[in-house]
Amino acid sequence: MAIEKERQVLVVFPHPDDEAFGVSGTIATHILQGTPVTYACLTLGEMGRNLGNPPFATRESLPNVRKKELLGSAEAMGLTDLRMMGLRDKTVEFEDDEKMVKMMADLIEELNPSLIITFYPNLSVHPDHEATARAVVRAVRRMKDRPKLHCVAFANETLEVLGHPDIVHDVTAVRDQKMNAMKAHISQTSWMLEEMELKLSQGDKEAENWLTKERFYNYRWDEDFEESF
Amino acid sequence: MELVEVKKLQVELDAFAKKDVYLHLETTNGSYATHFNEGFFNAGAFIRNVVINYELGKVVGDSPHRVGLKLPHGWVYAQGITHYELDEQGRLLLAGHDGTGKLAVALQISETPFSY
Numbered sequence: 001m002a003i004e005k006e007r008q009v010l011v012v013f014p015h016p017d018d019e020a021f022g023v024s025g026t027i028a029t030h031i032l033q034g035t036p037v038t039y040a041c042l043t044l045g046e047m048g049r050n051l052g053n054p055p056f057a058t059r060e061s062l063p064n065v066r067k068k069e070l071l072g073s074a075e076a077m078g079l080t081d082l083r084m085m086g087l088r089d090k091t092v093e094f095e096d097d098e099k100m101v102k103m104m105a106d107l108i109e110e111l112n113p114s115l116i117i118t119f120y121p122n123l124s125v126h127p128d129h130e131a132t133a134r135a136v137v138r139a140v141r142r143m144k145d146r147p148k149l150h151c152v153a154f155a156n157e158t159l160e161v162l163g164h165p166d167i168v169h170d171v172t173a174v175r176d177q178k179m180n181a182m183k184a185h186i187s188q189t190s191w192m193l194e195e196m197e198l199k200l201s202q203g204d205k206e207a208e209n210w211l212t213k214e215r216f217y218n219y220r221w222d223e224d225f226e227e228s229f
Numbered sequence: 230m231e232l233v234e235v236k237k238l239q240v241e242l243d244a245f246a247k248k249d250v251y252l253h254l255e256t257t258n259g260s261y262a263t264h265f266n267e268g269f270f271n272a273g274a275f276i277r278n279v280v281i282n283y284e285l286g287k288v289v290g291d292s293p294h295r296v297g298l299k300l301p302h303g304w305v306y307a308q309g310i311t312h313y314e315l316d317e318q319g320r321l322l323l324a325g326h327d328g329t330g331k332l333a334v335a336l337q338i339s340e341t342p343f344s345y
Contacts, residue, residue: 049259053330055230055312058322059253059337060344088345090260090275126260156264191329 003169006035010113012104012136014042014092014128016070017185022152023117024077024181025171026214031078032174038081038111041070042132047089050188057187065187072184076177083107093131097138100131101229104139113147116140120151120217121225123158137219138229150216165215172212179211230312230324235288238313241321242286242296245338253277253337254307278342281305293325296336307336 009030013019019027019039030037044063051057057065067084074082085103087095108116119133133151140146150167171178182189199207257273283298283305297306309325316322320339327333337343 047255047257049257049331049333051230051324051326051330051332053326055324055326055330058230058314058316059255059324059332059335060316060320060322063344086345125264128260156267 001168001170003029003033005033006030007114008111009035009037010107010111010116011037011039012042012107012116012118012132013039014087014126014132015045015048015089016041016043016066016073017045017182017188018129019077020073020178020182020185020189022154022214024073025174025178025212026117026169026216027079028077028174028177028181029169029171036081037077037079038083038107038113039074039079040083040085040107042085042087042092043089043128044070044084045089045188048188050190052187062187066185069185069187073181076180076184078177090128092128095131097135097229100135101138101142104135105142108139108143108147115148115150117150117152117216120153120158120162120219123153123155123161124151125155134225137225140219141221141224141229146221149219151219152215153217162217162220165217167216167218169214169216170212171214175212230314230322233288233292233294233310233313233323235294238288238294238296238323241313241315242288242298245321245340246283246286248340249280249282251278251339251342252281252305253335253339253343254305256307256309256334257332259331296323305336307334309334310336 027037045066046063048062118136119129121133121137124130124133140149153162196207255275258271262269262271281300283300285299288294288296293309293311295308296310310323311325313323323336324332325334
């Protein structure tokens with residue numbers, strides 16, 4: 001399915017590298033089409049557990065490592081509007097909920113996006129992903145003219161709950177850019193990439209498919225995850 | 230970070246004793262533990278920038294080591310410590326990395342607050 005031309009895209013994820021695996025091809029494509037894309041990354045992944053083996057980073061030096069990786073990923077995607085929102089990894093769900101909605105509403109008001117990309121509430125596994133998804137959905141719910149809201153879902157029960165994704169982007173044309181975005185986050189992705197590159201070199205169709213197809217669900221307002229907020 | 234050598238680490242722990250120091254302590258299985266293994270009971274704890282003043286700090290055992298800090302009215306301890314570093318800001322960073330290198334526990338002491 002071709003990627004529709006947008007006025008402005010806003011991507012909201014909590015961790016550096018959240019954008020890389022499932023969304024970087026879509027981001028790169030929008031940028032190639034001349035659409036401005038803003039990526040708001042809420043934390044610097046301060047609590048990442050991958051510090052190298054043997055360790056090359058510490059709990060204290062990791063944020064700076066991951067900040068550089070995030071900048072590298074943005075460069076690989078051609079993204080120039082990267083916002084680092086200054087929250088701490090694994091604490092997003094404990095922030096004041098209204099403050100989180102306001103953070104999203106302020107971004108939306110400033111940027112006036114025609115498309116917002118984030119996680120799908122209740123189907124995105126990590127507590128920070130869930131808190132991010134809730135805040136974005138709440139901010140959009142309050143709008144009179146809602147932009148499109150494309151959500152990434154990867155919980156084990158996703159297929160049961162939502163069925164097959166209604167949006168599948170073929171990002172083969174920007175495959176190298178996507179690979180470079182994933183490689184930029186090398187402190188967190190090295191073992192995964194090693195495994196994937198081996199499969200790709202063996203012509204593994206599933207791995208190729210996983211790399212070149214990016215899947216999203218339109219947020220289902222008629223099955224909203226809560227009645228109101 | 231380097232592997233813990235008990236005698237060397239003990240010297241570092243002694244140097245922070247009887248001072249007000251900022252503590253970072255965490256244990257973690259990672260936020261994806263239950264995603265990859267649905268029966269897994271994911272528990273962990275995190276505390277950062279709480280001031281303590283310990284009278285005695287000890288590192289014990291073969292690797293992975295245990296480290297305990299005796300306070301006037303209580304205790305701090307961590308188990309599973311494998312690595313340590315006195316960083317360029319003079320902070321004592323202890324960590325436990327599992328067989329794949331992933332951080333499982335961290336115990337850190339500093340005379341100045343850790344970042345946010």
